[in-house]
Amino acid sequence: MKKTNLLRASLFILLTLFWQPFAQATTAQQTRPNVLVILVDDLGYGDLSSYGATDLKSPHIDELLNRGMKFSNFYANCPVCSPTRAALLTGHYQDMVGVPGVIRTHPENSWGYLKPSAVTLADVFHSAGYQTAIIGKWHLGLESPNTPNERGFDLFRGFLGDMMDDYYLHRRHGVNYMRRNQKTVDPQGHATDLFTDWTCEYLKQQATSESPFFLYLAYNAPHTPIQPPEDWLGKVKQRETGIDPDRARLVALIEHLDAGIGKVIQTLDETKLSDNTLIVFSSDNGGQLGVGANNGALRDGKQSMYEGGLKVPTGVVWKKHIAPHTETDFMAMSMDIFPTVCEAGGIKVPSGLDAVSFLPTLQGRQQKPLRAHxxxxxxxxxxxxxxxxxxxxxxxxxxxxxxxxxxxxxxxxxxxxxxxxxxxxxxxxxxxxxxxxxxxxxxxxxxxxxxxxxxxxxxxx
The missing domain is CATH 3.30.1120.10 (Arylsulfatase, C-terminal domain)
Structure with a gap:
């Protein structure tokens, strides 16, 4: 009997010694935050009600921004799409990773090729044990080796190209760029609804996973063509009597986008993922004036080096880490998201980045300017x-x-x-x-x- 008790005690000690580091690692893994980066396309600085719009209602994005810190002085790396996306995903100025301009279908009018050796956010998070996914618009390459699954993403559900010629047909120059990983797919529905539904589906799956996730949700709204669902356009026309027809269509497209983001946040809340998910919301550049965008009082818009082309609405939310209902005029830009979310996840930031983390600012600590120039x-x-x-x-x-x-x-x-x-x-x-x-x-x-x-x-x- 004494020998049996001694054996049990010895086994207990051995199991304790063995289990302790494993348990600590498991706890650390569970406490690492999920990361959701929401990037919208061509949203003007003044095209949310929380940024001054009076003819537009964006209750869900506004409520999201109220959960954390709203930026009044945040800049896109570039006033057009591809370069900003390259900067965000690599932490470098876009030219330093080979994307100085817009990547397009036809080589004679394509102005970038993502540097093969560039390390992406997805690469870094994947190496750290995160599940990585992109849903929505990629716009950093149409073929191997520059497709999402080859640049660190475990899952890709979305659109490879620069824009859709139709939100329902999902074609560009007659080519179907919609993919599920490497497989061409032809789903039915408005692109905003598809990206929203796929995101909610992914989040519900991740709610039962033991691994944290990094999700890059890149809507193509409100980029041209300005094609809101007709019922959304009807609501805007009824509410905003006398509104310019072009402006009405853009407002409807943005409000439809806002509702989609609302569904994503609702899913985060219902699955309890919002308790430990860092959420970044931003736009890739300013709004396009020719289709009715509002960049507030700023000069000009998309494609321009004036403030209206570069300054974008942005906010970051992280429950219990970022105080709600806070605003800052601290200056940061798209590429700075890279080291910020890495540090928040306890992941070593790759050396040599052009980007600098603004996590101290998010946590309410004093921080010197990220760069002199x-x-x-x-x-x-x-x-x-x-x-x-x-x-x-x-x-x-x-x-x-x-x-x-x-x-x-x-x-x-x-x-x-x-x-x-x-x-x-x-x-x-x-x-x-x-x-x-x-x-x-x-x-x-x-x-x-x-x-x-x-x-x-x-x-x-």
Whole structure:
């Protein structure tokens, strides 16, 4: 009997020693936050009711932002789609990963090729034991090796291309780019509804998983074509009497998007995932003025280096870590999301990033500016630019920009002139020369990275 008790005690001690590190690891895994990054497409700075819109109702996004910290001074890396997405997913200025412009179907009008060696957020989270998924718009490559499953995502349900010619048919130039992983699919329904439903389905599955998840939800709304469901358009017309027809369609598309995001948040709440999920909401660039977007009082919009093309509505939510109902004018940009969510997940941030974490700001701690100089650049083709670039540099209150490759650089003092009305290029040559020198050096740095498809599969990166 004594021998039996002694054996049991010995086994208990051995099991305790064996189990303790395992139990600690399991607990650590369970406490690591899930991460959901919601990126919408072409949402103007003034196109949420929480950012000043008076003819538009966005209760679900507004309520989401109220759960955490809302940014009034957040910038997209670029005033068009692909470059901002490349920056967000790699933590680098877009030119440094080979995506200076929009990636499109036809090679003669495609302006980027995601650098093969670039490490993505999905790569990093996957290596850390997270389940990784993208639902929605990819827009960083149409073929191998630059498809989502080859760039770190376990699951891809969405659209490879730059835009849809029809929200219901999901084609671009007659090509079906809708995929479930590598398989071409042809689902029925409005793209916003599909992406919402697929996300809710994924979240319900993850609620029973032992692994945390990183989900990148990239809606293509409210990008053109401005095609809201007819019932949503009818509600807007009935409510907003006398509204411009183009504006009515955009408002309806945004309100429909808002309802979809509401369903996603509701699913997070119902599955209790919202208790430990860090949520980032942002837009890839400013709103497109030609289709009725509202960028508030900011100058210009999408495709422009003025503030209306770059400043975007953004918020971050993380229950018990970020105080609700808080606002900040702290400046950050799309690529800074990368190290921020890594640090929140306890994941080592890759070295050499251009991006800097703003997690201290989210947690209510004082933080110095993320960088002394901020660069924005876009290469584009078509008849308007002919393959040339536009760019800007922000240094403190000063901003130097070239909004057309055929016009001189312009200098603005954003502290006294936030709407960029008074060009000081001639009256302050000292500041002009300083910033133009910084911009020139940065452009030279970008020149080290190719942005076209290699000529051979054996080409070096």
């Amino acid at each position: 901020w660069f924005f650049r876009r290469r584009e083709g078509g008849n308007r630019y002919g393959g040339k670039t536009i760019e800007a540099v922000r240094s403190g209150q000063w901003k130097l920009l070239q909004n057309s490759p055929f016009k001189p650089l312009e200098l603005y003092d954003l502290q006294t002139d936030p709407l960029e009305q008074k060009n000081l290029a001639e009256s302050n040559r000292q500041k002009f020369n300083q910033l133009s020198g910084l911009l020139r050096a940065e452009i030279q740095r970008y020149g080290s990275v190719p942005w076209q498809k290699p000529l051979s599969p054996y080409s070096k990166d």
